[in-house]
Amino acid sequence: MHEKTQSITKLILKAAERARRETSAEPEPDQIARVRWPVACTVGPGLEGAIACESKVGYVNGSKGWLVYRGYDVFDLCAHSTYEEVCYLLLHGELPSPDEFKAFKEKLVDYRYLNQTLRLLMSFPLEEMNAMAALRMGTNQMRQEFSYIDHRTGHPPKMDVIGSDEDSIPMETQPKGERRAIYEFKKRGRRKRMRMNRQLDDAAGLQAAYHLIAGLATIAAAISRVQQGKLPIDPDPGLSHAANFLYMMTGRRPTPQEERVMDVALILYADHGMNASTFAALVVASTLSDVYFSVGSGVAALNGPLHGGANQQVLYMLEEVLEHGDVKDWVGQTLSNGGRVMGFGHRVYKAYDPRARVLAPLAAHLVRGNREMEPLFKVARQMEKEVVSRLGRDKKIFPNVDFYSGLVYGCLGIDPEMFTPIFAVSRVAGWTARVLEYLQNNRIFRPRARYIGEFGKRYVPLEDRAGG
Numbered sequence: 001m002h003e004k005t006q007s008i009t010k011l012i013l014k015a016a017e018r019a020r021r022e023t024s025a026e027p028e029p030d031q032i033a034r035v036r037w038p039v040a041c042t043v044g045p046g047l048e049g050a051i052a053c054e055s056k057v058g059y060v061n062g063s064k065g066w067l068v069y070r071g072y073d074v075f076d077l078c079a080h081s082t083y084e085e086v087c088y089l090l091l092h093g094e095l096p097s098p099d100e101f102k103a104f105k106e107k108l109v110d111y112r113y114l115n116q117t118l119r120l121l122m123s124f125p126l127e128e129m130n131a132m133a134a135l136r137m138g139t140n141q142m143r144q145e146f147s148y149i150d151h152r153t154g155h156p157p158k159m160d161v162i163g164s165d166e167d168s169i170p171m172e173t174q175p176k177g178e179r180r181a182i183y184e185f186k187k188r189g190r191r192k193r194m195r196m197n198r199q200l201d202d203a204a205g206l207q208a209a210y211h212l213i214a215g216l217a218t219i220a221a222a223i224s225r226v227q228q229g230k231l232p233i234d235p236d237p238g239l240s241h242a243a244n245f246l247y248m249m250t251g252r253r254p255t256p257q258e259e260r261v262m263d264v265a266l267i268l269y270a271d272h273g274m275n276a277s278t279f280a281a282l283v284v285a286s287t288l289s290d291v292y293f294s295v296g297s298g299v300a301a302l303n304g305p306l307h308g309g310a311n312q313q314v315l316y317m318l319e320e321v322l323e324h325g326d327v328k329d330w331v332g333q334t335l336s337n338g339g340r341v342m343g344f345g346h347r348v349y350k351a352y353d354p355r356a357r358v359l360a361p362l363a364a365h366l367v368r369g370n371r372e373m374e375p376l377f378k379v380a381r382q383m384e385k386e387v388v389s390r391l392g393r394d395k396k397i398f399p400n401v402d403f404y405s406g407l408v409y410g411c412l413g414i415d416p417e418m419f420t421p422i423f424a425v426s427r428v429a430g431w432t433a434r435v436l437e438y439l440q441n442n443r444i445f446r447p448r449a450r451y452i453g454e455f456g457k458r459y460v461p462l463e464d465r466a467g468g
């Protein structure tokens, strides 16, 4: 193993050892017992405490600060596994055999080519768009592209898409006697895309999951390229998922250390219980919509600053605090004004987030000698002390996964606009694994709202209303 990647493994193992020392080793029985429907539980605002379904995909213990994927501690996976292997594990429930892993990786290589999707995306002003909005658009287009893939070979479709540039759209201008313009598109023999309107069968659902896992990285990297004023580049079939993602963003093959850091970050974000974006994906899946629509809604939900948007906000906040110059004062003012410190607190974790236990030392390792990031890291360390001393004991508020991840990405030279898309590039594994699992025993999600409005009001015609 490369010397520099070995030092990363060492610091993960050290973080794991510390976490195990500080948290007990037994899962809490009430958190893992089978559910007897209808289940009796106390539900708070924001569905806090509600049990939406049973799952074997992953386990989060908020009071101890544990994260487990399919029975494996996330620390072990970070230290010894790869993102591709973790994806296979999440989707299939077991680590792959060497043959299974080879076949899976070959599928990812094929599915990374998204000619049609990228061609269509390039016709939009990606350089001006919100990267998450562009990513969401890309998942929609991938749905279309998937319907043309030859799944026996995994080969992507030929470049026969009807491009959206004016020259390639056979378009008639308004003919005489017609009130509307007529747009005529080349008709394919059979309407294959009808198939996508029905629920994907198990095999196709799994292929779609592979396609999305491979493809989201390609789309996110292409968006990043265009936003840097460059053209997207093809994936390199010889590179791992993490290395490919970095390569497609930067145009430079990453060093072993950079590849390893990205791999660890992707593993850490791959799944996390019934978080807002996963729940959004499941709600859409439960209507028997399909995996692409589900992932698209996951991307949309992830965008918000209370969820995936937080890591980007953290970096901006650290820059602001560095400029302010006094961490203690900044935190004091923010809290006394009722503000939130981004990158702190969690609905589930009332202990130190295990992912932050890995990312904090990783950031410390990477910032050394980095003139831009080192001062921000120092501010982050002081903030952690300050916030935890004020809110740790009573409110159980500690750094979450997003507090240090931006610094790690910053050290890889990644633009803050890309932090949330990177989250999606990783979390697509958890979204798809949970969607496919839920569909095995599907029931449409349909909670209730308590109506607290008025009754018996009489309709007043517009002209009789005040204010005219």
Ligand SMILES: CC(C)(COP(=O)(O)OP(=O)(O)OC[C@H]1O[C@@H](n2cnc3c(N)ncnc32)[C@H](O)[C@@H]1OP(=O)(O)O)[C@@H](O)C(=O)NCCC(=O)NCCS
Binding pocket: 046, 305, 306, 307, 308, 310, 339, 340, 341, 342, 343, 344, 345, 346, 347, 348, 395, 397, 400, 401, 402
């Ligand atoms: C993640 C988050 C949305 C969880 O929200 P939640 O479970 O609904 O928690 P609540 O909003 O009910 O907060 C509980 C209490 O902690 C406080 N709190 C929570 N997060 C806080 C933060 N980051 N900074 C300051 N106070 C915070 C709240 O003000 C509230 O205090 P109160 O009881 O005196 O009113 C919330 O902690 C947050 O906004 N964090 C910042 C954004 C972030 O980092 N998101 C990434 C999550 S991985």
